[in-house]
Amino acid sequence: MSGPSTYEPKYAAAKWMDQRLPIIRMGADFMTFPSPRNLNYWYTFGGILALCLVVQIISGVILAMHYVADVDKAFASVQRIRRDVPFGWLLQSMHAVGASMFFLAVYMHMFRGLYYGSYKAPREVIWILGCAIYLVMMATAFLGYTLPWGQMSFWGATVITGFFSAVPIVGESLQQWLLGGYAVDNATLQRFFALHYLLPFVIAALVGLHVWALHHVGQNNPIGISEKTKEDTLAFHPFYTVKDAFAIAVFLVIFAIFLFYLPDALGHADNYIEADAMKTPPHIVPEWYFLPFYAILRAVPDKLAGILLMIGAIAVLFVLPWLDTHKVRSMRFRPVARWFFLIFIVMCFILGWCGAGTPDNVAIKLGSKMVDGVKVDSGITFYRLSQISTIYYFAYFLIILPVLGLIEKPIKRPDSITKAVLGDGKRGAALAPAE
Amino acid sequence: MSESSTMPADTDVEDSSKRDFIFLATGATAAAGVAAVGWPLVAQMGKAADTLAAGSIEIDLTKIAQGQQLKMLWRGKPVFVRHRTAAEIEKAAAADPADLKDPQTDEERLTPDTSGNLRPEFLVMVGVCTHFGCVPVGEAGEFDGWYCPCHASHYDTSGRIRKGPAPKNMAIPPYSFVTDSVIKVG
Numbered sequence: 001m002s003g004p005s006t007y008e009p010k011y012a013a014a015k016w017m018d019q020r021l022p023i024i025r026m027g028a029d030f031m032t033f034p035s036p037r038n039l040n041y042w043y044t045f046g047g048i049l050a051l052c053l054v055v056q057i058i059s060g061v062i063l064a065m066h067y068v069a070d071v072d073k074a075f076a077s078v079q080r081i082r083r084d085v086p087f088g089w090l091l092q093s094m095h096a097v098g099a100s101m102f103f104l105a106v107y108m109h110m111f112r113g114l115y116y117g118s119y120k121a122p123r124e125v126i127w128i129l130g131c132a133i134y135l136v137m138m139a140t141a142f143l144g145y146t147l148p149w150g151q152m153s154f155w156g157a158t159v160i161t162g163f164f165s166a167v168p169i170v171g172e173s174l175q176q177w178l179l180g181g182y183a184v185d186n187a188t189l190q191r192f193f194a195l196h197y198l199l200p201f202v203i204a205a206l207v208g209l210h211v212w213a214l215h216h217v218g219q220n221n222p223i224g225i226s227e228k229t230k231e232d233t234l235a236f237h238p239f240y241t242v243k244d245a246f247a248i249a250v251f252l253v254i255f256a257i258f259l260f261y262l263p264d265a266l267g268h269a270d271n272y273i274e275a276d277a278m279k280t281p282p283h284i285v286p287e288w289y290f291l292p293f294y295a296i297l298r299a300v301p302d303k304l305a306g307i308l309l310m311i312g313a314i315a316v317l318f319v320l321p322w323l324d325t326h327k328v329r330s331m332r333f334r335p336v337a338r339w340f341f342l343i344f345i346v347m348c349f350i351l352g353w354c355g356a357g358t359p360d361n362v363a364i365k366l367g368s369k370m371v372d373g374v375k376v377d378s379g380i381t382f383y384r385l386s387q388i389s390t391i392y393y394f395a396y397f398l399i400i401l402p403v404l405g406l407i408e409k410p411i412k413r414p415d416s417i418t419k420a421v422l423g424d425g426k427r428g429a430a431l432a433p434a435e
Numbered sequence: 436m437s438e439s440s441t442m443p444a445d446t447d448v449e450d451s452s453k454r455d456f457i458f459l460a461t462g463a464t465a466a467a468g469v470a471a472v473g474w475p476l477v478a479q480m481g482k483a484a485d486t487l488a489a490g491s492i493e494i495d496l497t498k499i500a501q502g503q504q505l506k507m508l509w510r511g512k513p514v515f516v517r518h519r520t521a522a523e524i525e526k527a528a529a530a531d532p533a534d535l536k537d538p539q540t541d542e543e544r545l546t547p548d549t550s551g552n553l554r555p556e557f558l559v560m561v562g563v564c565t566h567f568g569c570v571p572v573g574e575a576g577e578f579d580g581w582y583c584p585c586h587a588s589h590y591d592t593s594g595r596i597r598k599g600p601a602p603k604n605m606a607i608p609p610y611s612f613v614t615d616s617v618i619k620v621g
């Protein structure tokens with residue numbers, strides 16, 4: 001927790017500065033920030049995310065120097081970046097693959113928070129700011145995906161802006177106001193580019209607030225028990241700077257594998273065809289990180305209901321701190337909730353799988369039947385499966401967690417972080433594993 | 436503030452009406468200012484004059500053989516002109532509007548030509564799925580009309596929604612017959 005500052009300026013110049021703008025003090029306090037001594041690798045994703053944001057901003061600003069936001073030139077300008085601009089192939093892939101890595105990290109970071117109860121008091125505001133960051137990230141990624149002006153760009157933009165046409169009465173005017181025309185066109189591309197450039201800086205500001213709130217209340221930890229004594233903490237530097245650096249190195253290796261060997265693995269081949277307003281690709285899918293929400297959208301056969309469910313799936317995250325009322329933060333000590341959490345993760349993956357599938361196709365084959373003299377598979381379709389997992393998704397937040405909050409008996413918890421790490425031994429005894 | 440305020444003595448006599456005036460005048464100006472600046476910020480996002488002026492297109496119907504469909508771009512969206520076969524017209528007319536999600540007869544979806552007759556062989560509509568705006572594929576789907584590949588909406592031979600998530604029939608653009616064989620859309 002943020003105690004009084006311990007920074008002492010050593011040099012006259014530093015002292016002079018400290019009296020005028022205590023910026024060195026701010027940095028020093030950041031580095032000495034007392035963190036729980038039992039943080040595991042799940043806690044390195046915050047630092048990884050900060051790096052991801054920097055990577056996107058730097059590569060993005062460079063791409064903007066070569067990109068042309070005009071329907072007749074956009075597609076070609078991106079191909080030019082990949083082929084003709086020195087190292088353009090690297091920077092373009094870095095930005096595209098980087099977006100996927102960013103989402104990979106944010107999902108890990110969020111699942112971490114869900115498991116260790118990081119959204120509970122006093123960290124509700126950290127959590128809500130995190131949800132806001134996630135929302136703006138999704139908007140940024142969607143806008144960015146439109147820019148290369150391929151078939152998926154165009155039709156993705158058409159479908160997503162079509163969501164607004166579901167608003168009763170004013171829907172169509174609202175959609176055309178957003179597009180700046182009757183359909184996705186040049187006006188749309190230009191404003192999407194302007195906003196895609198802007199939003200990452202909004203994210204940066206929100207991250208500032210997120211980390212500020214974090215430093216105000218202190219970090220949670222894998223056992224969810226608050227820090228009680230100085231013994232329970234370690235200085236951020238060097239203990240966690242080194243741990244974070246190691247995690248970042250591993251993360252960058254994975255990033256590099258995609259970047260150099262599989263730059264298109266996470267994309268879609270149809271985006272190498274220039275946008276054509278006359279022809280929709282036979283199978284429209286969003287980027288992988290939106291697939292679960294896409295499955296929720298398609299889980300009901302009604303346009304407005306589908307959209308409301310999809311919005312609800314994100315809205316429910318914002319109010320989670322008030323849905324899960326259980327006093328124990330970490331699910332390590334919640335023998336029932338942890339199983340429901342595990343199923344929740346599985347359901348999220350199933351939703352992703354359904355989002356990628358064609359609704360009427362059979363997902364889980366249970367047998368076969370004859371239709372018009374042809375033998376076809378029968379079983380659970382992607383459509384049914386997405387309904388089942390959508391129900392679980394909402395039930396987890398709206399029924400399971402609130403009910404468990406009232407009835408679940410936690411198992412015995414250690415007295416303190418230090419006890420959990422060292423057992424009952426004295427300080428200085430051999431470090432026991434944190435489990 | 437305590438008695439030993441450092442304020443000059445003459446301000447102790449407070450003319451509250453003067454403050455009220457300043458408060459209200461500033462507030463009113465601010466509100467008008469926000470509205471005056473806010474509205475242009477909102478309105479600039481809408482359709483620009485040149486977009487609104489994007490004209491109309493003329494289509495020569497004689498170029499479309501029976502069983503064929505012409506696709507033309509109008510206001511950034513495809514317009515379908517389908518020269519329907521007798522079987523398709525029959526199917527479209529046979530559907531009972533009461534069974535439909537967006538009840539409409541086939542005739543209601545046609546526009547009379549210069550001599551006031553309906554021409555059921557030509558179906559003119561905006562080829563945009565009313566779900567989220569994909570372009571449906573012709574001669575496909577369970578009703579042999581159009582099928583939208585995006586989220587599986589099935590339209591019949593009159594372009595009416597029959598199955599799937601789309602809420603409405605495909606739209607009929609404003610159009611008129613210039614001569615008996617040429618239409619003007621827009």
Ligand code: HEM
Nearest residue numbers: 043045046047049050113118127130131133134207219220
């Ligand atoms: C650009 C995106 C984000 C960045 C750069 C970021 C950064 C950070 C950093 C540096 C930390 C401290 C280190 C750590 O605990 O890992 C942190 C903590 C936290 N973040 Fe984020 N974050 C982002 C997005 C999110 C999102 C989307 C959520 C959830 C919806 C979230 C929820 C939290 C919570 C609850 C904590 C407190 C963790 C704890 O102490 O247990 N963050 N974040």
Ligand code: FES
Nearest residue numbers: 564566567583586
């Ligand atoms: S856009 Fe046609 S079914 Fe969704």
